[in-house]
Amino acid sequence: MAATQPRLTAPAPGRIVIAGAAALAALWCAIWAVADPDPALMRSLVFLPGVGVIGAIIANTSGTGGGVVFVPVFNGLREAGVMSLDPLRVTAASMGIQCFGMTMGALRWTDRLLHQVPPPDALHSAVRPRDFALAAGAVLAISLPAMLLTQRIGPVDNRTILLVYKAFSIPLGAALIVATWTLNRNVRERTALAPVDLVVIMLLAIPGGAITALLSVGIGELVALYLFIRHYPVLLSTGVACVVSSVSVLTGMIWHVDHGTVQWEVVLLAGPGAAIGGFLARGIAQWLGARRLKTLDGAWIVLSASYLVWLNWR
16 A cells, blocks of 8 residues: 655744744844844934834735835935935845835745635635745745846936836826726636736736845835736735735845945834734724725725825825
8 A cells, every 4th residue: 555645734823923923933033143233313203103003004904015114205305314325235225124014924925825714705715825935936036136236236326216116106096996896896706727817927026126236125015016907816916916015125235245335223222113013904904904904005006106106206
């Protein structure tokens, strides 16, 4: 008789989140030990933990990445004379914070993927782990080289890139709201990742990776928006975007650490708050429900993109 093959089982609910939280706590302690933070600067930035919480909640419910919150905050701090960071250091600080927030969010969504209880109702669909892994892996295989190459090319006009990217985001956010309340309103979510959609998100990974290198945000927003508009479940759309964003910022930080562009006081203050926000985000997303979540995500993208375009145009 053939030997019985052992059956692989998922880790207990919450176990990967606990392990990830322990790893992030150890990372935070290591940064504190080696960074030699400036106490005076940290006292002037005591509000940053709250910013980290809010930014990570927005980032991990939508999958857009925390840069959509952190970049405007840092611009405001510069204009107020509290802390002046050039665009490269703004990107580095934003990536550093997202290492905590997006990673915690990615762990929470992955934990949900492995334990999809209770089952979805008539208009919503479960997500196949194979589709989740395939989408995340395919995007990262393209976006990471694009990001790393862009980091090494040299100075780029970030202001122009931001204007073009956000001008492109505005119609996508509006399209998401329209599709949610018209074409997709009473239609069941897609049950499997279509090959054509896999190809599209792989194509989006090229500009997404490059933009992420310059602005700390990009790849997650493009992937989440596209999958939302194509009416995939929130778990697939947001979850994949969070995983991709997490791996991207963790990888992108290597270059910034090597080049000394990281304002560690900002990361030490906002990072723990971002981890808390990343933990809370999945529960908030599930409480909102798919339709309200997509509507709020689309509205946030339109409003925040419009604000950033105005801020950089004036």
